Amino acid sequence: MKIFTLIKKDLLQELRAKESLAFMFSLSILFSVVLGIAVNSALLNQESVTKLFPGLLWVIFIFSATMTVERSLQNEMQHMALEGLLLLGVSSFQIFIAKLVSNTLLSGLGFLLCTFFLAILLDIGIVHVAAPFTLIASLTVIGYSALATVAVAISSSSQLKSLLLPLILIPLLFPLFFAATELGAVLFAGGAFDPASGWLSLLIALDVLYIVLGMNLYEYVIKE
Amino acid sequence: MDPPRTPDITGSAAISVSKASKSFLHQPALRDITLTLSAKSLTLLCGANGSGKSTLLRAIAGLSRLDSGSLSYSGAPKGAAPRALVGYLGHHLMLYPHLSVLENGEFAARMLGTACDIGAQLNEWGLEPHAHKRVHELSKGLQARAALMRIFIGEPAYLLLDEPTSALDEAGVEILARRIERLRAANEQCCVLIATHDIARLGSLAERVVVLGAGAILFDTENCDEIDSNRAREEAFNLYSRINR
Numbered sequence: 001m002k003i004f005t006l007i008k009k010d011l012l013q014e015l016r017a018k019e020s021l022a023f024m025f026s027l028s029i030l031f032s033v034v035l036g037i038a039v040n041s042a043l044l045n046q047e048s049v050t051k052l053f054p055g056l057l058w059v060i061f062i063f064s065a066t067m068t069v070e071r072s073l074q075n076e077m078q079h080m081a082l083e084g085l086l087l088l089g090v091s092s093f094q095i096f097i098a099k100l101v102s103n104t105l106l107s108g109l110g111f112l113l114c115t116f117f118l119a120i121l122l123d124i125g126i127v128h129v130a131a132p133f134t135l136i137a138s139l140t141v142i143g144y145s146a147l148a149t150v151a152v153a154i155s156s157s158s159q160l161k162s163l164l165l166p167l168i169l170i171p172l173l174f175p176l177f178f179a180a181t182e183l184g185a186v187l188f189a190g191g192a193f194d195p196a197s198g199w200l201s202l203l204i205a206l207d208v209l210y211i212v213l214g215m216n217l218y219e220y221v222i223k224e
Numbered sequence: 225m226d227p228p229r230t231p232d233i234t235g236s237a238a239i240s241v242s243k244a245s246k247s248f249l250h251q252p253a254l255r256d257i258t259l260t261l262s263a264k265s266l267t268l269l270c271g272a273n274g275s276g277k278s279t280l281l282r283a284i285a286g287l288s289r290l291d292s293g294s295l296s297y298s299g300a301p302k303g304a305a306p307r308a309l310v311g312y313l314g315h316h317l318m319l320y321p322h323l324s325v326l327e328n329g330e331f332a333a334r335m336l337g338t339a340c341d342i343g344a345q346l347n348e349w350g351l352e353p354h355a356h357k358r359v360h361e362l363s364k365g366l367q368a369r370a371a372l373m374r375i376f377i378g379e380p381a382y383l384l385l386d387e388p389t390s391a392l393d394e395a396g397v398e399i400l401a402r403r404i405e406r407l408r409a410a411n412e413q414c415c416v417l418i419a420t421h422d423i424a425r426l427g428s429l430a431e432r433v434v435v436l437g438a439g440a441i442l443f444d445t446e447n448c449d450e451i452d453s454n455r456a457r458e459e460a461f462n463l464y465s466r467i468n469r
Contacts, residue, residue: 005334009320016322016358083287084318088335088378089308 002090006098013076014106020072024106027064028113035060036121046123053124054184058140058177060114062170065107065141066148070165072106073099073152082153082222092219096149100214103145111141124188132193133184139203140180146210147172153221176210179203238263238415239284239382244293246279253279255439256293263298266408266416266429271436277419278314280436281384284417285312297382298413308336311380313388317371321360325351325370328359329377336378349373349399364391369399376403383407383416389425397425404429 014020035056039049076082085095115137119126126133148169155165179199187193194200239261246254254276261267269277282288284295286307297306319328329342346352349369359367368391375383383404389397408414420426423433435442 002335005331009323009331012327013320013322078316079321080314080316080318081320083314083316085335086287087285087307087310087312087318088332089337090335 003094003098003101006085006090006094007101010098010102011105014072014102017075019075020068020106021109023071024064024068024110025113027067028060028110029117031060031064032114032117032121036118039122049122050124050188051185053118053122053188055181056122057111057114057118057184058181060118061107061111062144062173062177064114065110065144066165066169068106068110069103069145069148070152070155070162072103073149074156074161077153077156077222086222092222093215095222096214096218099149100142100145100211103149104142107145107148108138108141111137129187129193132187136180136183136187136200136203139200139207140176143176143203143207143210144173146207146214147176150214150217150221153218157221175202176206179206238265238298238413239417240296241280241284242294242296244280244283244290244295246283246288246291252439254283254290257436257439257441259434259441259444261415261417263413263415264408265431266404267418267432267434268423268426268430269417269419269434269436270421270423271442275436276439277436278386279439281312281386281417281419282314284382285310285314285384287312287314306382308378309381310384311375311378311382312384312386313371313375314386317359317367319359319367319371319374322358324356324358325362325373326355328370328374332374332377338378340377342377345373345377348403350395365393365396368392369396372400372403376407379407379411381411381414383414383418385416385418385420387420387422388418389420389422397422401426401429 039052039056044052082095086092115126118124151165151169151172154168155161155163158164179202182199183193183197183203239259241257241259241261244254244257245252257276257280259280269280271277279288283290286295297309320331323331326342326346329340329345333340333342343352346355349372351366351369351373354362354366354370359370362370368388372385372388375385388400392400404416408416418426418430423430427433432444432446434444
């Protein structure tokens with residue numbers, strides 16, 4: 001019950017502050033346009049562009065979602081609201097799960113925006129792969145959110161703050177996005193989705209690993 | 225399951241701090257502090273800026289770790305701060321700026337699992353006309369009242385306040401004093417520790433005054449009239465001299 005109240009509070013804060021949503025919307029458009037123009041200028045044929053699409057999408061997502069999630073969590077840490085939650089008897093486990101859910105929803109919305117803009121700019125049809133791609137995207141966004149929630153808390157408590165975040169986050173995210181790009185490339189190249197694929201198993205295993213890691217580390221990173 | 229809001233205090237010591245030390249980037253903030261705060265007590269923690277008051281309060285609240293030494297709380301496992309029993313207000317208000325005062329209060333009550341009448345609390349703190357305003361729209365003083373209201377919603381057994389009067393007007397200080405007295409009357413085992421420079425306004429509440437200087441206890445008295453800023457300065461100077469020798 002506490003977790004639902006926490007999630008509701010997080011989403012209400014985001015909706016009212018509008019900063020994160022406006023920021024994410026602008027970044028998604030900006031990155032999609034820049035990469036869309038770069039790819040179109042390279043005069044690649046449509047087959048190559050289709051193969052590149054999943055990789056480009058994840059690059060845009062990493063940048064826009066990381067900046068959005070960072071902004072959202074740092075706002076809360078600046079007001080010491082996370083410490084306030086601990087003093088209200090909320091466990092770090094409950095805080096982590098609530099943050100994971102709200103960050104997943106926020107990042108998921110960002111991913112939808114990136115997919116929409118980039119697919120239009122590169123003229124990629126996504127309807128025929130919508131179901132399997134949604135599964136892959138959901139698993140990737142969940143894994144990303146678990147890791148980003150912990151990484152932002154670590155970087156916020158360091159003096160380097162935003163400078164430290166990509167240094168922690170991107171290397172740790174590499175296997176997750178590698179697996180997601182491989183699965184996406186097969187799908188967009190017209191291949192069939194294989195539920196027994198090793199990449200899919202890796203994606204699920206990384207999600208579990210990042211969530212378990214986050215649940216155990218969060219207590220230490222939000223406390224001085 | 226939510227922890228009980230009243231500690232099982234079997235002895236007279238509610239909080240014991242033993243040989244507590246802490247440094248930030250090799251700069252000592254607390255030096256071997258040993259302090260026992262008894263149940264039913266109200267202690268003022270005084271001292272110059274940088275004397276270690278806030279560091280000590282945060283450590284007691286369980287929000288920062290000590291480099292060495294230990295803390296114990298009656299009715300809690302050794303070393304673990306009974307967080308849900310602690311009402312702590314530090315330099316940050318710990319409120320959600322985009323939620324209204326009422327929503328912040330309701331959120332705290334829900335998290336603590338208390339069936340508190342938020343309307344009555346708003347009324348008591350003079351916040352009723354501002355109940356539906358978002359916290360970031362309020363003045364500093366009203367924000368401080370809202371933060372204090374949130375702390376008292378849980379009727380904490382350990383009340384730790386760090387310079388609570390710095391943004392309050394006279395009326396706000398009166399409400400705070402009244403609310404502390406009511407908390408102590410309702411829970412006889414309540415232990416209150418307030419870090420402040422405002423002895424003039426809070427001195428009448430205090431039963432004990434502890435003065436810190438350079439991270440150590442300079443003196444500790446139950447007679448508030450003994451507090452003399454010249455003596456505190458002299459003691460602090462002597463301590464600095466001993467440390468830097």
